[in-house]
Amino acid sequence: MQNIIRVENLTKKYEELIAVNDISFSVEKGDIFGFLGPNGAGKTTTVRMLTGVFPSDNGEIYLAGYNLKDNPFQAKQKIGVVPELANAYLDLTALENILFMANLYGLLGSKVEKKAEELLNTFNLEDRMNDKVKKFSKGMQQRVIICMALINDPEIIFLDEPTSGLDVESRRLIKNIILELNDKGKTIFLTTHNINEANSLCNKIAIINKGKIAAINTPENLKRTIKSSQSIRVSFDKDIAFKFKDWDVVNKVKKEGDKYRIYTDTPDELIFKLTNLARNHKTKIRSINTLDPSLEDVFIKLTGGDKT
Amino acid sequence: MRSRIIKLKLKQIFAIAKKNMKIYYFEPPVLIFGLLFPAFLFLAFYQGRQMPIDDLFPGLLGIIFFFGGSSVGPFIVPWETRTKTLERVLCAPISVSVLILGDIVGGFIFGVIFSSLILIIGMLFFEITIKSMVLLLLAIFISAFCFASLGTIFSALPTDKPSNVMMLSNLIRLPIIFISGVFVPINQLSSMAKLVAPLSPVTYVTDLMRYLLMQESYFSVTLNFTILSIFSIILFSLSVYFHRKTLLKRI
Ligand SMILES: Nc1ncnc2c1ncn2[C@@H]1O[C@H](COP(=O)(O)OP(=O)(O)OP(=O)(O)O)[C@@H](O)[C@H]1O
Ligand SMILES: [Mg+2]
Numbered sequence: 402m403q404n405i406i407r408v409e410n411l412t413k414k415y416e417e418l419i420a421v422n423d424i425s426f427s428v429e430k431g432d433i434f435g436f437l438g439p440n441g442a443g444k445t446t447t448v449r450m451l452t453g454v455f456p457s458d459n460g461e462i463y464l465a466g467y468n469l470k471d472n473p474f475q476a477k478q479k480i481g482v483v484p485e486l487a488n489a490y491l492d493l494t495a496l497e498n499i500l501f502m503a504n505l506y507g508l509l510g511s512k513v514e515k516k517a518e519e520l521l522n523t524f525n526l527e528d529r530m531n532d533k534v535k536k537f538s539k540g541m542q543q544r545v546i547i548c549m550a551l552i553n554d555p556e557i558i559f560l561d562e563p564t565s566g567l568d569v570e571s572r573r574l575i576k577n578i579i580l581e582l583n584d585k586g587k588t589i590f591l592t593t594h595n596i597n598e599a600n601s602l603c604n605k606i607a608i609i610n611k612g613k614i615a616a617i618n619t620p621e622n623l624k625r626t627i628k629s630s631q632s633i634r635v636s637f638d639k640d641i642a643f644k645f646k647d648w649d650v651v652n653k654v655k656k657e658g659d660k661y662r663i664y665t666d667t668p669d670e671l672i673f674k675l676t677n678l679a680r681n682h683k684t685k686i687r688s689i690n691t692l693d694p695s696l697e698d699v700f701i702k703l704t705g706g707d708k709t
Numbered sequence: 710m711r712s713r714i715i716k717l718k719l720k721q722i723f724a725i726a727k728k729n730m731k732i733y734y735f736e737p738p739v740l741i742f743g744l745l746f747p748a749f750l751f752l753a754f755y756q757g758r759q760m761p762i763d764d765l766f767p768g769l770l771g772i773i774f775f776f777g778g779s780s781v782g783p784f785i786v787p788w789e790t791r792t793k794t795l796e797r798v799l800c801a802p803i804s805v806s807v808l809i810l811g812d813i814v815g816g817f818i819f820g821v822i823f824s825s826l827i828l829i830i831g832m833l834f835f836e837i838t839i840k841s842m843v844l845l846l847l848a849i850f851i852s853a854f855c856f857a858s859l860g861t862i863f864s865a866l867p868t869d870k871p872s873n874v875m876m877l878s879n880l881i882r883l884p885i886i887f888i889s890g891v892f893v894p895i896n897q898l899s900s901m902a903k904l905v906a907p908l909s910p911v912t913y914v915t916d917l918m919r920y921l922l923m924q925e926s927y928f929s930v931t932l933n934f935t936i937l938s939i940f941s942i943i944l945f946s947l948s949v950y951f952h953r954k955t956l957l958k959r960i
Contacts (some may be wrong), residue, residue, distance in 0.1 A: 454796055477801065480800070482797070487793055488866045489794070491729070493731060493732065499725075501724055505803055546797070549797065
């Protein structure tokens with residue numbers, strides 16, 4: 402498959418702070434590529450360089466075959482962007498906002514107006530297209546911003562935390578839109594710190610931490626890389642106050658509601674101990690499952706912190 | 710390829726100017742500083758003198774052209790930093806100079822419309838004869854461009870508070886008015902004032918108006934136009950220069 406995004410040795414400093422530190426990766430055409438990392442990892446900084454908002458200090462970026470530095474006009478025509486903290490113009494209508502963007506890509510006339518109306522239609526905004534955006538809810542505004550990113554019919558779509566701050570319904574809508582766009586052959590570059598979102602949407606994930614890429618793979622392969630995070634979830638008929646941590650087969654214990662999640666490298670040995678424990682406390686095991694490492698475990702392991 | 714990019718740039722300039730017209734022309738601070746401020750300034754001046762009002766017209770027009778042309782520009786970039794619309798624009802295939810030129814054209818059109826309206830109203834109420842309509846239009850155009858460029862320079866102040874920019878712009882615009890000999894013909898200025906007056910572009914606009922309305926001027930018409938053109942080029946270049954320095958710091 403063709404690499405539609407290629408990044409080589411990308412670096413960005415803010416004075417002393419190295420926000421993005423010599424990263425290289427590529428994205429295949431048709432991927433939904435997740436860029437996952439905790440707050441301050443350098444996700445937005447990377448997106449801003451990839452979308453040409455500001456230049457990198459070092460490194461090369463190729464978008465759909467064009468070098469962003471040498472051919473900025475051609476490269477930028479190929480992309481659509483939903484920035485992290487962007488707004489539509491509140492004093493313009495939804496339609497005016499989209500047409501303004503179209504104009505910036507050199508698109509004028511009735512054909513693009515029709516396309517804008519079609520987009521608004523797909524996003525359930527057709528009744529409100531002549532209303533000023535300041536009257537819109539946050540979810541509606543976000544939909545307008547996505548329409549603005551699609552008007553130039555881009556091959557690659559960058560979305561920087563597109564669902565943060567939205568309710569369940571708007572989130573679901575945006576997820577569906579991402580899947581639909583991908584169905585139509587668009588490549589998606591999705592920045593998020595939401596692990597579930599990355600897990601359910603992306604077919605490739607890069608985990609970024611402190612400006613470095615810690616891992617890059619399919620979600621399933623990422624999970625496989627950390628065997629040691631296998632765990633057992635167990636609950637007992639009556640609560641037994643027991644320090645599981647004292648067993649040397651146990652790596653870590655988390656209480657999850659009325660259940661315990663116990664991390665171990667040797668699940669079978671742990672199960673044996675748990676059954677004995679229940680018998681000694683004159684109680685029964687109500688439920689027990691072994692769990693494979695989740696993407697969250699991978700994330701925590703690689704970023705050395707908690708999920709945000 | 711080159712001609713395609715030039716065409717794209719023209720479309721972008723036009724699109725940005727159009728957006729600015731829709732959003733900023735009716736913002737209260739633009740109207741206050743573009744319209745009311747020159748009116749107050751004029752009244753304050755007129756109050757204190759026993760002069761025929763006709764003699765004050767050229768200076769009044771100088772002030773109006775100046776404030777009209779430079780009142781939109783200071784707002785746009787700080788406002789768009791604050792409302793977070795700037796980043797989306799920078800994702801498009803656009804260069805800083807085109808973005809700034811779009812803002813200048815927005816201010817320019819405001820200046821032209823505003824100056825023309827005042828002139829038309831003036832002609833309805835007072836007996837004004839204009840020596841040459843063509844020169845008048847040319848003067849309106851060049852001063853609107855010159856002052857719109859100046860207004861856009863102020864907006865390069867890297868802040869997202871339009872009030873900061875407004876403060877800076879008035880701190881600079883008011884002294885410019887005071888050194889420009891707007892209500893006193895240059896030949897009647899003190900020798901000190903005569904030295905500083907040529908530093909202000911408003912001096913040349915007013916002198917042109919004096920020529921067009923009263924058939925007398927201190928500098929020649931050609932010199933006035935030449936110096937205004939030089940001012941325009943310098944102010945436009947400075948505007949692009951400063952914005953190149955500060956625009957990316959705003960993101
Ligand atoms: N304009 C700036 N000036 C100085 N430092 C900055 C600037 N923008 C970002 N940083 C710093 O660079 C680092 C990376 O920031 P970035 O915004 O790229 O992180 P992020 O992964 O997008 O985080 P989040 O999940 O919070 O959006 C952070 O430490 C941040 O404080
Ligand atoms: Mg971010």
